[in-house]
Amino acid sequence: MPRGTPRERSVFGGVLRRDASRVLAGSPGALSKPMDEQTISGDRRLLSNFEKVVGRRAARRLANASRRESSTLDHDDRVRVRKPHLFPFATVCALRSFFPSPQLGGAPVAGTGVLIGPRIVLTAGHNVFDQDYGGAVERVEIHFGLNGDFNDTNVRSVVAEKWATTKGWADNGIDIFDYGALILPTDLGNQLGWMAVQLRAEGDLKGLAVNNAGYPIGWPRQAQDEGYQPEEATTMWFDYGNVIRVEEFTIYYTEIFTAGGSSGSPIFAFLDGQDDPYRVVGVHNYGGSVANSATRINGVVFDDIKFWREESESLKPEA
Numbered sequence: 001m002p003r004g005t006p007r008e009r010s011v012f013g014g015v016l017r018r019d020a021s022r023v024l025a026g027s028p029g030a031l032s033k034p035m036d037e038q039t040i041s042g043d044r045r046l047l048s049n050f051e052k053v054v055g056r057r058a059a060r061r062l063a064n065a066s067r068r069e070s071s072t073l074d075h076d077d078r079v080r081v082r083k084p085h086l087f088p089f090a091t092v093c094a095l096r097s098f099f100p101s102p103q104l105g106g107a108p109v110a111g112t113g114v115l116i117g118p119r120i121v122l123t124a125g126h127n128v129f130d131q132d133y134g135g136a137v138e139r140v141e142i143h144f145g146l147n148g149d150f151n152d153t154n155v156r157s158v159v160a161e162k163w164a165t166t167k168g169w170a171d172n173g174i175d176i177f178d179y180g181a182l183i184l185p186t187d188l189g190n191q192l193g194w195m196a197v198q199l200r201a202e203g204d205l206k207g208l209a210v211n212n213a214g215y216p217i218g219w220p221r222q223a224q225d226e227g228y229q230p231e232e233a234t235t236m237w238f239d240y241g242n243v244i245r246v247e248e249f250t251i252y253y254t255e256i257f258t259a260g261g262s263s264g265s266p267i268f269a270f271l272d273g274q275d276d277p278y279r280v281v282g283v284h285n286y287g288g289s290v291a292n293s294a295t296r297i298n299g300v301v302f303d304d305i306k307f308w309r310e311e312s313e314s315l316k317p318e319a
Contacts, residue, residue, distance in 0.1 A: 006307035009300075011129070011170040013136045013163050022199040022302055024116065024309060026276050028087050029193025035086040040079055040238055047209035047240040048272035076221040076257045080228075081213055081236040085145035085154035088268075088278045090192045091115040094215040094233060095123065095182075095264065096141040099133035109133065110233035112214035112265035113142065114280060115194035118187040120312040121160075122197070122305060123264030124285040124295075125169040125178040136170075137163060140182055144192055146215065148230035156192065161185045162315070164308050176249035179283045179295045181308040183315065195268060198279040199302040202246045205281065211240045212256045212284060214265030220257075233261040244291070249298060251282045252291045258284060267294045 028034070040046075081089050093115070096108035109130075113123035121142060128137045140160040143150065150157070160182040168177030200208070215233045223229060241255025251267065258265070267282035282294030295301060 006304045009166055009168070009304060010307065011165050011167050012311075013128070022299075023276070023279065024197040024302075024306060026116075026196030026278055027189070027193050029090070029189065029191050031191040033086050035083065035089065039083040039086050039089065040081055046211050046270040048270045049209060051209045078216075078220040078237040078239045078257050079222055080220075081238050082147070084147050084213075084236040087193045088195060089213055089236060089238075090145060091189075091195050091278075092144075092213045092215075092236060092266065093121060094143045094146045094236075095127055096143075097127050097137045098139040098141075099130060099137055100135070101133035104133060108141070110215065110217055110261035111263050112261065112284075113182060114264075114266040114268075115144075115189045115192060116197050116280065116305065117194055117309045117312060118189040119184045119315070120189075120309050121182040121184065122266070122280065122283060123180055123182060124283060125165040125180040126285070127264045128163040128180045128182065129165050129170045131173060142182065142184070144188070146234055146236070148235050150234070156188060158184050158186065158188060162312075164311070166304065175286065176295065178285050179301060179304075181305070181312075183308075183312045195266060196276050196279045197297060197302065197305055198269070198281055199297050199299060200269075200281055205243050205246045205251060205296070208243045208269055208281070209240065210243055210253060210256070210267050210269055210281065211238070212258070212262075212265055212267055213238045214258070214262040214284070216259035217261040218259050220259075246296065249296055249301070250293050251296045252293045254291050256284075256292060258287050258292050262287070 095111035111127035113121035116122045144156040145154040162183040165180035166177040168174045239256045241253045245252040266280045271277045284294040
């Protein structure tokens with residue numbers, strides 16, 4: 001268990017401008033529009049509460065998940081989110097992280113994040129700090145509503161003003177601490193909305209129906225079948241499943257397919273019938289040949305996120 005306060009556990013970077021169940025509330029946003037029946041391809045919909053995935057795939061025996069997205073499960077029935085500018089998908093963003101490593105030749109690394117407050121995006125720690133790429137990120141471009149075309153009128157793009165991650169990740173590269181945040185220069189979440197973040201007990205997570213949306217590299221099977229191949233990591237893809245195993249800092253799922261670029265995407269529950277139904281319970285960050293996994297929102301992670309969100313709200317946004 002990490003020691004110290006959230007401030008003592010945190011590492012910040014960027015340009016500075018001066019309960020059994022606990023929830024950081026979400027918001028639909030002043031200008032957001034709710035999703036309609038055509039938002040997700042085909043007959044797919046958000047999986048709610050403890051609804052089970054039936055007739056899709058048999059659960060696999062767990063093995064050690066490989067680091068990052070070097071391997072994935074052997075199925076792919078993700079569907080495209082055709083209207084990523086509608087809530088709640090409007091909260092999910094495509095990231096382009098620029099690291100100092102010469103091996104990248106100035107090219108960005110793709111990732112995903114999710115708004116969890118007016119000015120803060122939750123993501124994987126390796127989207128902001130990666131020892132393999134020279135350490136701290138130099139610049140992160142954030143794109144909301146991206147649907148294959150950066151010039152689309154529904155796209156909102158900003159550059160992160162500040163980033164945060166844990167010392168456990170930045171200093172020691174410990175996988176369970178691989179989560180972080182980006183602070184925006186404006187209160188964009190007040191317009192687009194943001195998802196709630198929820199700490200849930202282990203018994204409330206096992207078997208929970210969870211959803212995932214992100215901007216993966218490559219073209220999912222549906223895109224290949226339709227002959228649709230836009231620039232990589234510029235379209236949002238959706239999948240769902242059930243949590244099959246819970247550890248102190250990690251949750252595992254076998255039905256949700258992910259790929260490179262999915263890192264930092266939200267694993268969120270849809271609590272149908274509640275006033276604040278979209279709740280992030282994990283941050284996806286690793287793919288494996290048998291199971292994929294996310295950082296679990298436990299007490300330590302919840303406190304770090306709460307601290308980062310309070311920090312974001314203390315900074316003066318651009319006019």
